[in-house]
Amino acid sequence: MGRLLIKCIGLLLLxxxxxxxxxxIIFTSTYYRYFYQSLPAVGSVLAIVGGILTLVFFRRETGNFGWILLMIGIVLIxxxxxxxxxxxxxxxxLxxxxxxxxxxxxxxxxxxxF
Known part of the structure; x- marks a missing residue:
């Protein structure tokens, strides 16, 4: 019971x-006049969704590919x-x-x- 309480406190603090x-941090979306101006925004959403799905459902098969997709998505944002x-x-x-x-x-x- 004590270890579970410590882990719950850790999760709560995190x-x-x-x-x-x-x-x-504020995420915004804007209207783009031409379709090619929105490619980084669309690519970031697709990379983040793909990274999360890869990490959740295909962890063994893909290895670190999900983390790579998440990093690409963050850079594109x-x-x-x-x-x-x-x-x-x-x-x-701090x-x-x-x-x-x-x-x-x-x-x-x-x-x-400590």
């Missing part, structure tokens, strides 16, 4: 950190100009990143070594 860090990064304070970033790191460590190992 999700809280991702939530607070993700509040300063930034190339399409559909991401707005709002300014954040250093304190907010607390968010710290909760992500501690949550991940608790979720994987069940303890924190």
């Amino acid at each position: 999700l809280i950190g991702i939530y607070y860090l993700g509040q300063n 930034f190339l399409s100009g559909g991401v707005i990064l709002q300014p954040t304070s250093l304190w907010n970033f 607390v968010s990143f710290g909760t992500i790191a501690v949550g991940y460590k608790l979720l994987n190992e069940g303890r924190i070594n």
Whole structure:
């Protein structure tokens, strides 16, 4: 019961950190006059969906191909100009990143070594 509680606390901290860090990232979509201007946006959506489906359903068959598709999708999102990064304070970033790191460590190992 104790290990399950520690893993749940780790998952909760991980999700809280991702939530607070993700509040300063805005994804937008715009109207493109010509079809070829929207190719990075369409490619990013297809790469991310393909990467998630590959990781969830075909993990053994594809190996790291799903991670590669996710990285390509993230790069294409930034190339399409559909991401707005709002300014954040250093304190907010450190607390968010710290909760992500501690949550991940608790979720994987069940303890924190100082």
